[in-house]
Amino acid sequence: MSQSDNSFEPNVIDDEMLQKAVEEQWPEDIRKLAKAEGINFKDVMELQLSFRNILQIDNLWQFEYLTKLQLDNNIIEKIEALESLVHLVWLDLSFNNIEVIEGLDTLVKLQDLSLYNNRISKIEHMDTLQELQIFSIGKNNLTALENVVYLRRFKNLHTLNLTGNPLCDEEQYMLFVVAHLPDLVYLDFKLVSDTTREVAISNYHYLTDLLEHEEAQALAQLEEKQAQQKELEYHKTAFVEYLNGSFLFDSLYAEDTEAAKLAYLPGVDDLLQAYRKDFVSVCENLFNYCLKEHEKREAEVSDFYEGLHEVLTANQEEGRRIILDFENQNKTRLDEIHHASSHDTAESMRAEYNEDILQLSETLMTLEMQMVDQLEELIKEFERNIAVIASTFTENVKGMMTQCRDLENRHHEKLLEISISALEKSLKDELNEELPDDVREFLGDKNTIVNMVNKSHKIHLLKISMRECDILLNMYRWEASVKEKALQNEIDRNRNRVKEIFQYIDDLQEQLDNTQIPELTE
Numbered sequence: 153m154s155q156s157d158n159s160f161e162p163n164v165i166d167d168e169m170l171q172k173a174v175e176e177q178w179p180e181d182i183r184k185l186a187k188a189e190g191i192n193f194k195d196v197m198e199l200q201l202s203f204r205n206i207l208q209i210d211n212l213w214q215f216e217y218l219t220k221l222q223l224d225n226n227i228i229e230k231i232e233a234l235e236s237l238v239h240l241v242w243l244d245l246s247f248n249n250i251e252v253i254e255g256l257d258t259l260v261k262l263q264d265l266s267l268y269n270n271r272i273s274k275i276e277h278m279d280t281l282q283e284l285q286i287f288s289i290g291k292n293n294l295t296a297l298e299n300v301v302y303l304r305r306f307k308n309l310h311t312l313n314l315t316g317n318p319l320c321d322e323e324q325y326m327l328f329v330v331a332h333l334p335d336l337v338y339l340d341f342k343l344v345s346d347t348t349r350e351v352a353i354s355n356y357h358y359l360t361d362l363l364e365h366e367e368a369q370a371l372a373q374l375e376e377k378q379a380q381q382k383e384l385e386y387h388k389t390a391f392v393e394y395l396n397g398s399f400l401f402d403s404l405y406a407e408d409t410e411a412a413k414l415a416y417l418p419g420v421d422d423l424l425q426a427y428r429k430d431f432v433s434v435c436e437n438l439f440n441y442c443l444k445e446h447e448k449r450e451a452e453v454s455d456f457y458e459g460l461h462e463v464l465t466a467n468q469e470e471g472r473r474i475i476l477d478f479e480n481q482n483k484t485r486l487d488e489i490h491h492a493s494s495h496d497t498a499e500s501m502r503a504e505y506n507e508d509i510l511q512l513s514e515t516l517m518t519l520e521m522q523m524v525d526q527l528e529e530l531i532k533e534f535e536r537n538i539a540v541i542a543s544t545f546t547e548n549v550k551g552m553m554t555q556c557r558d559l560e561n562r563h564h565e566k567l568l569e570i571s572i573s574a575l576e577k578s579l580k581d582e583l584n585e586e587l588p589d590d591v592r593e594f595l596g597d598k599n600t601i602v603n604m605v606n607k608s609h610k611i612h613l614l615k616i617s618m619r620e621c622d623i624l625l626n627m628y629r630w631e632a633s634v635k636e637k638a639l640q641n642e643i644d645r646n647r648n649r650v651k652e653i654f655q656y657i658d659d660l661q662e663q664l665d666n667t668q669i670p671e672l673t674e
Contacts, residue, residue, distance in 0.1 A: 162207035162227060170211065173201055202226070202244075209233045223248070224266070231255040245270070246288065253277050267292065268313065275299040284309055290340070291316030300329050301363065309333065315340040324355070331356035332363070390446035391626040395439040395619075400556075401431045404615050410608040414567065416591045417574045418583075427563040431556060438552045442623070445545050452541060453634055456534045463530065464645075467523045471516060475656070478512050486667045498669035505664055513657045520649055524642075531638050542631040546624055553620040557613060564609040571601045 163169065174191055177200060193214035199221050206226040212218075213236040220242040221234075228248040234240070235258045243259070246268035253267065254277045262281050266288040273293040278284070284306045294317040303309060312333065314320060320340075322328070329339060331352035336344050353360070387393040394400065405411050414420055485505050492498035577583040578595040587595075594600045 161205070163205045164208060165201065165206060165211045167211070169201070169204065170199075170214075173199060173204075176200075212237060234259060256281060263308075269316075275302045278302075279305065282306065282308070286311040288313040289317075290314055293317070294319050297322055297325070297328050300332050303333055304363065304367070307335070310335065310337040312336055312339055313341065327352040327355055331360055334360075387443075390442050391623045392439045392442040392446075395435050395442070397435075398428065398432050400435050400616075400619055401428055404560075404612045408608050408611050410604045410611075413588075413591050413594065414571060414604060414608065416585075416587050417570055418585050419570045420567065423563065423566055423570065427559060431559050434552055434555045434559065438549065441548060441552070442545075445541070449538075449541055449630070452534075452537055456530070456537075456638070460527070460530060463526060464523075467519065467526075471519055474512070474515055474519070478508075482508065486663060489664075489667050489669060492670060495670045495672040502664060502667070502669065506661065509657060509660045509664070512660075513653065516653045516656075517650075520646070520653065523649075524646055527642050531642060534638060535635050538631055538634060542627055545627055549620065549623050549627075553616060553623075556616050560609065560612050560616060564605065564612075567608075568602065568605045571605050572598065575601055 170193065171191060174193070174196055177198065194216055196215055197217060197219050199212075199215060199218055202222050203225045206223065206228055209223065209228060209231070210233050212221075212233060215221075216236055217239050218237050219239055221237065221240060222244045224244045225247040228245065228250060231245065231250060231253065232255045234243075234255055238258050239261060240259050241261055242264045243262060244266045246266045248270055250267065250270040250272060253272060253275065256262070256265075256278060257280050260280050261283055263283050264286040265281070265284060268288045269291040270289075271293055272289065273295065275289065275294065282305075285308045287303070287306070287309060290313040294314065297319050299319065300314075303312070312329070314329070319325060326339065326348065329352075330336060330344055330349055334349060334353060338344065384393055387396075394403075415424065482505070485501075489498050489501045489505065492501055574583060575595050575598055578592070583595070594604060
């Protein structure tokens, strides 16, 4: 369909269009069967919506396992509503009216993308398509060769079509592209020769060497950022994020305007540096302690589930042995009942076998109840261990946070002394230091300066208490979570096991009930 074809009314992608499109893809026999049973769009792997005068992409969320989508030869103006198609490998949006590359972020498995014959002027917004191998963006409005540089991030790209763009008219077009994309196998439907590659690399090495250096730097920065993020996530699981270093101390003063003014007073800077050193030392001790406690918690949980697995495995093996023994002993029972010499004999044999089935049920349920009792003791012991870990952790954290408060209290006392001393000197005109006007203003009144010091002190204590509360609350949540998970897992396991036993017994009894026996003779 031509991009300027307005001979038909624009269409929307509705259920009727989708139903029809899916049916058209299938052979006649499968199509009839699908119509009779209904089509589940989740089962559709490929979808062709070409030449349908579609203006807007929509209503495709149902095709969550789609791997191939054709939307070519329509009048689509914007790439959108594709975010749910996370399994898409092949996407054709050629011959449309698209102006901007967008809406592709979630299509991380995409390998083949065609945007041929659109109105695109810049290659962008494709960073997540790291699996891209084939890219067709010919016959668009690309004018700058710099667009090619963007494609260097796609390490798997081996086939590229740019033909029909204004940038192709550049004299060094081919050499520029091959130099910047040295792993290309095909460019504009032609095999890239070794000679072309060698000449291109030779001609543009001064640009590509610089790019490689910049890319290496960018990669190193990205890896460092990712490592820092990974470390931060680990610290969060240990409840100690931003406790290493001076983060907490700096946060005390981040919004403390009063402390900023008091810092100008003589002697406050030395006092503050000493306070900072001692405070950070306590934070480092707290940080290291919490990390060790996190490892201890992880080990406790791991040991519990390993022990649980051993007990469950032994129980399951015993259950399988009991069932296997029963089945081996009763392989021919149904056949014997069926071929019994008389109706009465068969009924007697059936009743006997039914009793054996009930006995098996009782044996399996007894084994399961023993398992329940054993696991109950394991879980109780686990809960006791977790409670001890949590209690010890809580007390030690409180102790170290109390050290922080004590340091703050001592700092407050000394700061108050310095402030009042500065006030007295100021009143006697013995204060020689040059101070900002707003600082000199509050040195004129004792109540003002005392209130300032106290206000700053309260802010600091509040932030210390809030951080302590965060740590203890996280511990409480962790303790509750691991206990609840262990208990709920056992409830679910027991429920499922009882269902399995009942189902197995029901199947045996159904087989027995369906076994034909000799008719009753008069």
